[in-house]
Amino acid sequence: MKKYCLATFLFWLFGGWWGLHHFYLGRDKQGFLWATSCGGFIVGWLKDFSSLSRYTEEANEKYPLKLSRRPSMFSEMHRMLAMLIFSLFYRMIVANAVPTSVPSYNLIVLFVAPVGTAFGAYMVSNVSHISLSYKYPLIGAYVSEALFGVSHFMWADSNIILVCTVTCAICLVGWRERQEKIKKTKCQRFGLWFVLGLIVLGLWGSYFYHNAEVYVEELDGNVKLSHVFRVYFASEKWAELKEVLLDSTWIFLETGDFEQVFDRFSDDVAKSEVRNAFRVLGFNKDVEIDDISLADLKSAYKLGAKKWHPDKVSDPEKKEEAQNRFMEINEAYMLLERMIKRRMRD
Structure with a gap:
């Protein structure tokens, strides 16, 4: 079905913070990123305005059948930065959802946090005409976690950023041009992203229920x-x-x-x-x-x-x-x- 730029603009204007214009154009992964991060932390939503016509054109054409490698990382620095931001973001969501009161809390975080790191890198890597298997960011996340996470068990911020950076770099190895569009029905698309959305909401709910604290001035503590x-x-x-x-x-x-x-x-x-x-x-x-x-x-x-x-x-x-x-x-x-x-x- 042909997509129209005016409809894309209206979806961007009235539902861009929830990624409606991306879902309309079939860019489901980017739509999900926007829906879970308030329009790519607002900056992504604003940046989309200058790309609406290009997004619409891409949605109306078929991807090339030829399979080839992507250019070097230096020509894709904007994507590299986005991968770093979202891998950090989803890692934070997964890590914070683990109750701090459970036994072996640090070990559990070291085991489950790479799933969030890999998910963020994978989602950004597959936006638009790029295709990447989930195994690359997942292997990169666990390998870099083993190298840098264990060296500082309590997880300094610098080590977290290093893990995510290495994960993103490993993703570059697996980048390919997409062979063809994968056809899915509207029910399949809705079901997939609805379930993933519930998982993200559940992780946030676990954080607010188990770990979130507020400072009470009268008690001089959290x-x-x-x-x-x-x-x-x-x-x-x-x-x-x-x-x-x-x-x-x-x-x-x-x-x-x-x-x-x-x-x-x-x-x-x-x-x-x-x-x-x-x-x-x-x-x-x-x-x-x-x-x-x-x-x-x-x-x-x-x-x-x-x-x-x-x-x-x-x-x-x-x-x-x-x-x-x-x-x-x-x-x-x-x-x-x-x-x-x-x-x-x-």
Whole structure:
């Protein structure tokens, strides 16, 4: 089916960050790279604008049947740079997905990370009219990992870059011109990239669940992101928010007025936040923001912080609960402090 430059431009303009223009032109590998890296880290999406007509022409012509080697690496430096970036990117995704708490974490990373390195180099190598077997980057990744990774077991950044560079260089040996286009149905194409997309999302999910951390100023340290979410979803604050969401949904179904729903939702969320803050700091449930002063708030905060400060809890089983309560107290204090200061300014 013939491809049109105008359609390519529209896909680039409205879906370029997800690689829609590449999927439209049959450049599925580059489309997947863009979809998983926000348009090639935005730079690739911008660069594509000057190449849309060439991409469309290539999509409408058959590749030569003659099999020949690619030019030297110096004539393909832009591709070499892209291979290095994406091999580093996918290696990072795979390595970060391994939970740091598992036994022999470093050995597992040394074993599975080359798969990500090879995948990034392979995908870039096969963009457009280039063809490369997956064995070349995979062998290159494991060989270079054995040479440089083991020499520095904790993986210095310089060694990671060296591994990826050697992998990309080995890929050059296997580059060939593609003999002919491989025909696949739309269902086959969609199924393949959908499954690979789910795998990438799963790897990101493993990272955020097991390894991602956020700095908590009140605790002067890092806390697992999954722990923060568990605490939030187990709190009364989330229970109230669920009720607000349910009420807003029923209002929308009854009235269909989005503006009314939004106003009601914003008002209910604000009231819910305030009620939760009062409860956390130990105020009476009937108290209003106009009934307390800044001095009252500071007094309640000091009492709660003194009781639940993690440094004052020696029992390891209760320390986690103390951290959670201390974070809630700080959040409640900052919210009410902003409201009282705004009232005083008004």
